[in-house]
Amino acid sequence: MNKQSALTKAFKAIAVTSSLTMATFGFAGTLTVSSPQDPGSWDPIDTFLVNWASVATNMYDGLTYRSPDLKLQPGLATSWEQLDNGTRIRFILRQGVTFHNGEAFNSNTVKFTFDRLMGDEGRKGPQRSNYAAIDSVEIIDDYTVDFHLKAADPVLLTKLAGYGAMIVPPAYIKEKGEDFFNTHPMGTGPFKFASYEPKVGIKLEAFEKHWGGAPKLTNLNYRFISEPSTAVAELQSGRVDLVIPPTIPIGMISTIEKDPKLKVVTTVSPTVYALRFNTKNGITKDERVRKALIYGVDRQAIIDSILDGQASAISSFQSAISFGEDPTMKPLPYDPNKAMQLLKAAGIKPGAKIQIDIRGNNATFNEVSQAVASYLQVIGLNATIKPYETSVLLNDIVPAGKTGEMFQQSWGGWTLDYDNTAYFMYHTGEKWNPYDSDLELDALLESQRSITDRAKREEILKSIANYTANRALEMPLYSLNAIFGVSTRVKNFTPVPDSRLRLSDVTVD
Template sequence: MKKFKLGLRTALAVLALSGMTVNAAPALAAGKMTIASSQDPGSWDPIDTFLVAWAVVSTNIFDGLTYRGPDLKLVPGLAESWEELDQGKRIRFKLRHDVKFHDGEPFNAESVKFTFDRLLGAEGAKGPQRSNYTAIESVDIIDDYTVDMKLKTPDPVLLTKLAGYGAMIVPPKYIKEKGEDYFNLNPVGTGAFKFVSYTPKVNIKLAANPDYWGGAPKLSELEYRFISEPATAVAELQAGRVDLVIPPIIPIGMLPVIQNDSKLEIASVPGPTVDALRFNTRDGITADPRVRKAIIMAIDRATIIKSILVGQAVEITSFQGASSFGYDPELKALPYDPEGAKKLLAEAGVKPGATIQIDIRGNDTTMNEVAQVIASYLQMVGITATLKPYETNVLLNDIIPQGKTGAMFEQKWGGWTFDFDNTAYAMYHSGEKWNPYEKDATLDKLLESQRPLTDRAEREKILKEIGKYVTDKALELPLYNSNAIYGISKRVKGFVPAPDNRIKLNEVTVE
């Protein structure tokens, strides 16, 4: 039996360090904070989305059984403690007492069971989150404040997954009475801030929850404005109409604008986000692995990072950063070798003047600059690349999943668990949303084989093997692991930048 349990004194200390208190007397909140986020997720239901832009807001509306803050350490959330039973086949969670949803509904074992029955059932099947939690067989109620989570197979990162996205605990009565569609647009959780109003494509407004189990927020209001245009977001920050700009809005080229403004500052921390241009391996010239390798060899990524990203990123060899479990520092990328690229293209029968299309997010200014440079490099080896910008939601929800991309397409991935499984399974396993082209039985077997392992060393070995296999097949042009860059008004006090953009704002004030 393996126990994960915190005594009351220890729990209080841990929560205090993570910016929360337990059963604190409600304080009178004051002040409003306005945040610029680049994207409207379109639904606030935890099972409907994978978007970081959802988590930016919803970390303040919902809670999970566990919580991971800016220091990336896992601590209790709505579960006060947990322990593994039956050689890891069951996890028993002891739940917090006296916690209420924003509508007054009590949080208890029933709401935990409802949340996971819903996630793993027909409703969850409509969204992208269920595949992250398929190790769970069932959630069984032991008593009002104890649940057992039975597992089909061990999942070594499940406790981290319970801290975010699809595992956020939702109110059974509210959803049953109001319906799924209503809940999508009018979210209710147990978090530090309550939903007030939502205007699609414009903003979402929240108000302080004075009864929050982690202590009443110091702010009275939060407003998240959806601003996709970087210049507009920075102008609003300069004008004082926005207090915080969330990554990845701010392009590298606009950093000096903020740094030279005495009222503003930059907060930059190494993050999980990696950028790549992935290949259409089904159609056209990029169906040939020699062509894919030639394209990789044609691009001087080190120069791109130095000249465009000015030190705010590091080069990657696989689709993960150095902080990811499964990262292989020994893995070598294909070198920058334009002459070698030309030879490979000739071997593949690709003649000078061949054309490809690169699909990118229209509002990603930094990637627009990077992609233009990549097109210039490709021109030097005889390939003419055209850039096709898409509205982000269209690219992510239609073009990529439906396999309608050009030869290459932008993929920006948060990898928020800091575990390569969370990225690799979604990107490379047959039938997954983000893998519209590849069906590789060998790769599927590798991905599936590491998930049940509790031996970290053995699992890490397989994850490294996956990284090497994908690199050898040249399924993408890996670019860089970028910093999370926040633009912030100096009026904001108590803000701690989070690598994964999931920021609780209950301890923040605005002067």
């Protein structure tokens, strides 16, 4: 056999071995996903963003897991039992699990995760109050822990399936430090961190030793593309395989559907949009003015003309699939005459200025806000729109109370429970409530958190929805479907309402 033949035979052998190895783990190529936002940190306690969860759900596991059918299932805990009238929860942990660096998962890691979340480090981020019911975590043995609660939290098991409750590695964080962990995440999920370039993208690799089995993809790459037209162009060119919400403008759905290599997949979503009011300063301090603004905008016309049937009207800041939504509530009707009467009664002169602060990268909402401004012009107000980079609006403007009279609030409501929205939006001192303080509302919000009777709790949540609507704390706009642009090369993709995509079973032709 000559030298060239020997080399050829050797390369073929390597190729066959490689193919067998890939087949053993079930790997099938690289999936590239377009995400509209870089969350800036991959630490679970640093964020509330859906775009964080759409990536990090693949890197981390929680004690519980909510599957695409929205049912709660075992995650890193194989079972749990609620004791002492719901104020103690015992978790039996999954054995044989490791983090991506080989560090063992056990009771110590669970205690570390929640001590950290409820301690000084967690206090710096937005997730801590979501888990405020947790008093302490007690280690019973290596694979049993008890959560001691200050009061029963009927939503806690769902909260443990996402965001701040993702289990993190103690030894890795202690060795590398908090800042390093922000940009070099480590979990137990089906994909492990490979590289991260801020504002550009993050790359993940299959973790073949995942307790749920190796994922079917070799690599999972995310590109941060804030401009919708660019994301769709990349999808059309094949450089992106999947575009996740809320990127795709309604007006571009037909463009995607006309391409035989692409398809649009939509599903009902808990995501809601509103224009919230500055209740502390300016003309929107007056409840009559706030109601006038709501009467002055034809939200149903916006849904029909701009959103092309991909949205539903809402009467409170929650969707129809949210626990606590009151189906008997009706949105305030479009009534420009009533709006002008209220403005006159409040002493507002024609030409008064209204500033609407929005996220600048959402093309669909840009159209919506332009329509809102036009309606407000009709009732005699001078409405202007001020777009911000999303991270600036969310991190610097809203929490600091530096908005204009109205500001965009988009909320995923991922627990499908109104508490997760209402507490953050309306309770005194919360990050997303920079202006308002209402002791009666605070009491209602606090009271429902300790009630385990589902029917009683639902009634309180409905009363909160009605209370906030009566005070006109925001202009409820709509609940928008989750809209995905997908290449036909992608197989076994299941859209999920909350965009927390677990892509373990996806393949790419």
